[in-house]
Amino acid sequence: MALDGDLTRNTAADLAAAIKTGDVSATEVAQAHLERIAKVDEKVNAFLHVDTEGALAKAAEVDAKRARGEQLGPLAGVPLALKDVFTMKGVPTTCGSKILEGWRPPYDATVTGRLRAADVVILGKTNMDEFAMGSSTENSAYGPTRNPWDLTRIPGGSGGGSSASLAAFEAPLAIGTDTGGSIRQPAAVTGTVGVKPTYGGVSRYGLVAFSSSLDQGGPCARTVLDAALLHAAIAGHDPLDSTSIDQPVPDVVGAARRADVKGMKIGVVKQFDGDGYQDGVRTRFHESVDLLRELGATVVEVDCPSFDYALAAYYLIAPSECSSNLARFDAMRYGLRVGDDGVNGVEEVMALTREAGFGPEVKRRIMLGTYALSSGYYDAYYGSAQQVRTLIIRDFDRAFADVDVLVSPTTPTTAFKIGERADDPMAMYLADLCTIPTNLAGNAGMSVPVGLAPEDGLPVGLQIIAPAMADDRLYRVGGAVEAALAARWGHRLLSEVPSL
Amino acid sequence: MPAITREEVAHLARLSRLDLSDDELAHYAGQLDDILGSVARVSEAVQQLGQGQDIPPTSHALPLVNVTRPDVERPCLDPADVLSQAPAAQDQRFRVPRILGED
Numbered sequence: 001m002a003l004d005g006d007l008t009r010n011t012a013a014d015l016a017a018a019i020k021t022g023d024v025s026a027t028e029v030a031q032a033h034l035e036r037i038a039k040v041d042e043k044v045n046a047f048l049h050v051d052t053e054g055a056l057a058k059a060a061e062v063d064a065k066r067a068r069g070e071q072l073g074p075l076a077g078v079p080l081a082l083k084d085v086f087t088m089k090g091v092p093t094t095c096g097s098k099i100l101e102g103w104r105p106p107y108d109a110t111v112t113g114r115l116r117a118a119d120v121v122i123l124g125k126t127n128m129d130e131f132a133m134g135s136s137t138e139n140s141a142y143g144p145t146r147n148p149w150d151l152t153r154i155p156g157g158s159g160g161g162s163s164a165s166l167a168a169f170e171a172p173l174a175i176g177t178d179t180g181g182s183i184r185q186p187a188a189v190t191g192t193v194g195v196k197p198t199y200g201g202v203s204r205y206g207l208v209a210f211s212s213s214l215d216q217g218g219p220c221a222r223t224v225l226d227a228a229l230l231h232a233a234i235a236g237h238d239p240l241d242s243t244s245i246d247q248p249v250p251d252v253v254g255a256a257r258r259a260d261v262k263g264m265k266i267g268v269v270k271q272f273d274g275d276g277y278q279d280g281v282r283t284r285f286h287e288s289v290d291l292l293r294e295l296g297a298t299v300v301e302v303d304c305p306s307f308d309y310a311l312a313a314y315y316l317i318a319p320s321e322c323s324s325n326l327a328r329f330d331a332m333r334y335g336l337r338v339g340d341d342g343v344n345g346v347e348e349v350m351a352l353t354r355e356a357g358f359g360p361e362v363k364r365r366i367m368l369g370t371y372a373l374s375s376g377y378y379d380a381y382y383g384s385a386q387q388v389r390t391l392i393i394r395d396f397d398r399a400f401a402d403v404d405v406l407v408s409p410t411t412p413t414t415a416f417k418i419g420e421r422a423d424d425p426m427a428m429y430l431a432d433l434c435t436i437p438t439n440l441a442g443n444a445g446m447s448v449p450v451g452l453a454p455e456d457g458l459p460v461g462l463q464i465i466a467p468a469m470a471d472d473r474l475y476r477v478g479g480a481v482e483a484a485l486a487a488r489w490g491h492r493l494l495s496e497v498p499s500l
Numbered sequence: 501m502p503a504i505t506r507e508e509v510a511h512l513a514r515l516s517r518l519d520l521s522d523d524e525l526a527h528y529a530g531q532l533d534d535i536l537g538s539v540a541r542v543s544e545a546v547q548q549l550g551q552g553q554d555i556p557p558t559s560h561a562l563p564l565v566n567v568t569r570p571d572v573e574r575p576c577l578d579p580a581d582v583l584s585q586a587p588a589a590q591d592q593r594f595r596v597p598r599i600l601g602e603d
Contacts (some may be wrong), residue, residue: 106582213561305549306545309541309549312541312545315539332586333594334585335587336587337588345599346599351517366516366518367509367513368535384542385542389557391545426538
């Protein structure tokens, strides 16, 4: 395996293989990525914190293990960017919020612990919309992240730091979380791969909660196989998370290697097309559907009428859960405290702290959720939204009785300009139109790049949705599309990213 | 149904423990009204798509049963680590503002 001389341009799979054979050391790989971050992150702002010392120490540990002849794992020595919503013992964790500025958690999230156990080199923590609420990373208290394809545009959100770090070649792997699309939508608009595993597939222990019935951590990468390797490293039952599924993890790595759709039946979601979808997104999406047919899949149209109401249900359910979850930021045990002057009582200190520590989108959603849950409004808002959730699950059940996976565009448009939707929450929310049903139903979804929109030259993503605990099907389909397109183009899409 | 007033936003802010400024109250009243006006479609969806049937609510996608851990002792977080992150600590405890004696 010949590595690209620029170490940051290689896949995680190739880097791991080269580290294992000793063609390159984990320390050299870590240094190359740290240098890249030092060179370009001023422009991109993907990282909130770079853990140079920790990364180099881990890399040295991997090199020492190899020198001792110990067996190395499939991702040993590979650098990774961790979304700043996962706790990492002793390393700042802000969730993109001022209320947690300077907080150094006293424990590791399960995902963080599994990455450490897999000898992955964690480079640092990535930028995000505050508490994962947003679709553009503009809601970070630490400034927006910029899309490496066009620095005036958003990298998606909430995990824009993770997606941008991949597209800027600052890291070959990243971790995201997806509550309404926060892994898949950033992947789509940066030409990268992102997977929301089945709800309960990856532990939420140490993932700072936004909407607990929807939040799901997952892998972000530049290739489908790399995403699968990372998925396998972090997934699986965790007794510390009571919603963790106690079943074997689907063979995602095998499926990514198989990368074959022959004999599969694929449903095109009728609701996710037409008005409101950018022409270039539709063009690339329809080409992808044709490609799947050419590759041997049967394609049918699937009607899911409840999906038209998924966005509305989501913007009641997620804020309701968030208004409850974020009550923990009470200025007593960790984080910011404002107005503790010896005169103010505890409730005044809480209100002053939360006013100073939370940004506008977080305040908006806390109040929205508080409203939707109040007596008198509960049945009409939260209650109806929960019923729509049932209807969405029924539509998925009906669809998956007939087809193996569903496909749609990941997002209605390509990356929009920074600032363009900042004052219009409803316009911003539309970015997650196609990704939300999967969160409400708890099944699995992937975004894989399928080209650039002709009118703006920006990446377009294909969304693949599989039933719960059939995550392997995402990798079969995503891997097949990726391989066929790479053969057609003669290169990977990301090789077209402008140099920074 | 909405047409949310400034007074209602002030009430929500109190319930949410947010000390909003006057400008924010006016700003959020308009925005919350827009959002609620849009998401109110969920009632319509239940009527149209439910076809008169009783649709049970879903609070969670997993069929959850009670999940418990074995009742055995295990180490907890180190108190010094935890208190080092507190806004204020005293005598190995969190120091909090006045809780009693409010009017």
